[in-house]
Amino acid sequence: MAKFKGAQWRPIATNYTNGGQTAVRGLVVHIMAGTLAGTDSWFRNPAARASSHFGTGKGGALYQWVDTANRAWAQANGNSSWLSIENEGKGGDSLTSAQMDRIAEVFAWAHKTYGVPLQVASGTSGRGLGYHAMGGSGWGGHTQCPGTRIVKQLPEIVARAKRLTKPAVPKYAPFPGDKFFRSSPRSAVITAMGKRLVAEKCSAYSDGPGPQWTESDRKSYAKWQKKRGFTGADADGWPGKTTWDALKVPRV
Known part of the structure; x- marks a missing residue:
């Protein structure tokens, strides 16, 4: 079992592959073209043939639908080696700051759990924080997902994840040495x-x-x-x- 404690666990009974997740290359950002509630309902419909590991709402809600040991049906050929996170909104939107925070939290967790490097992915053969359109036809040909505005926000999400994983500054003075x-x-x-x-x-x-x-x-x-x-x-x-x-x- 691999569940992120910071997310509301809302498991679905269909539209995913039990197991089948190979070494995790990174986290893929998507846009829902809808609402969090609507997507939550759609993923539970067998006719959808789609799902995502995680999803955010514009106000900062974070859902997890699929255990990350399992394969969500989010980006076709990329499903076996990438985690996925859908985001409330439509094409052309920017992510809210709250959504960016939630993605950063999941990304930081993926870094700690799977060793995903804290960087923007260079492509499908790279590692880090990616986006749906970068996979081209092999990832379903969704060339407008999540949109250019959100792609431009990826470096800031990486920066927020780095701050979350930065070691805390000790609050006590370090020992100055025996000779001091x-x-x-x-x-x-x-x-x-x-x-x-x-x-x-x-x-x-x-x-x-x-x-x-x-x-x-x-x-x-x-x-x-x-x-x-x-x-x-x-x-x-x-x-x-x-x-x-x-x-x-x-x-x-």
Whole structure:
């Protein structure tokens, strides 16, 4: 089973192939030429002979109709190696910002789940974020799907997906190294560290020691280390990586 947790799961009982999905090359953007509700209804009709893995509404709704381990019937010869996402609207429309966000979320998930590169696909033999018309006759000859305005929005969707997958900036200061404190440095990080020791009730300074590391600071730090149960070299008043990480000094 491969379902995106950010989508409303609305499985269909017809119009898809159970299994049959090979290595995923990317995500293909389509236009519905209709509404999300209408498309949802149409995909449930055996006469449709069509489906998509995902679909967006102009207001930001996101549906998933077909498990990505299965083959949706969206782009003919491209069904076996591409995921698909339909979008509410008609030819000539641009996607709303909410739709772009939903596509970016699915694309970022495809990147994490299937290793799809975060780029606009160069063609059917490429990988990344593609669009229906790029497949030509082999993908059903839908040369106006999803339309030039939406194709021009693909780089922005890729940029949004990249922001979603960018590692979060740590909120705590990185360990400055074993030798840093032994040189009695002056630094804003020492003030931030002192405030943490005051908060932990292990400093005699009402406003926190610093900005210079002194013997008083070392004693305050040793008091905190022992209070937290550290022993031996981890309780000598000199910050090490283990005790530093435990103190959680804010970034400055």
